[in-house]
Amino acid sequence: MEQIHQFIDSYYVAEWASISGLVISFFGFAVTILNVVRSRDAATRAEEAAERAIRAITGIEIVDGLADAIRLLDEIQRLNRLGEWLLVLDRHRAFRNIVGDLKANDSISKYKNIGRLQSAFQHSCTMSNTIELFLDGGGTAQSVNVAQMNKVLSKQSEHLGALMVEIRTAVGAKQ
């Protein structure tokens, strides 16, 4: 036993053990901090990835909505040529429902061509009113000018197409 004590005294084993313990505890502490930082970074990255995914899904939904709206504008033009006014009114209503939903979506307010939505919505309202008035007997056949209506609808279709490309590009760039 005395030999052991002598060994410990002569080789400063206690001091070395104390220093080693201190170094190990510092190292362990550093590793712990590093792991905490890493896990926080991983959580942030996961959150960012989730946000990007949500933005992409929202963007895809908006692009789908715009594609539906453009399809309806094309259909309205065909129905206008056939003079199917009741169906035209029905499609205008469906168009305004889609555009109304898109307008209510805050995530697209930042896009340059966003004003096109309100413009297309207003054109649809005005055309519907003109047709309703005509069907009620309050308007003349001249007030329902198919060529002029289709010219405007065609332009609105182009404008919404431009907005769709703008959103699709932005969503694609973020992914």
Add this chain to the structure above:
Amino acid sequence: MISEKLGEMVARLKQRTEEGKVDWEETSTRGRFQTTLNDHSLVIAEQENEDDPEVMDYCVTIYNRDGDDIECFTDRDLGEVPEANAEETYRAMMKEIHAMARRKALGAEEAVDAILEVLDQTEEEEGKDPK
């Protein structure tokens, strides 16, 4: 008074249209032009006067975001604005806005610019040609 505000709006609209900052579009009715400013749309139209069909009135309609017309006035209504010659002033302004809106919506100005550019190029080419 609402007519004063409407008068100011017409004056500002004319200024912004002159500056090319207002994007006028054709509507489904000839002679009516529309622009959208945020959530509101404005339509300017030329229409026959009810009492005298030879006289044209200029009418502005304001629509809200739901497409309902919330205000409609003619150049005659702006005659109530307490200014000297208000009716004549606003009539001239609205007539000018209508003419500018028509040119913008139909792309007349761009067409003239494109033609002038072609004419300039032709003159330059002729100037370079020694024959």
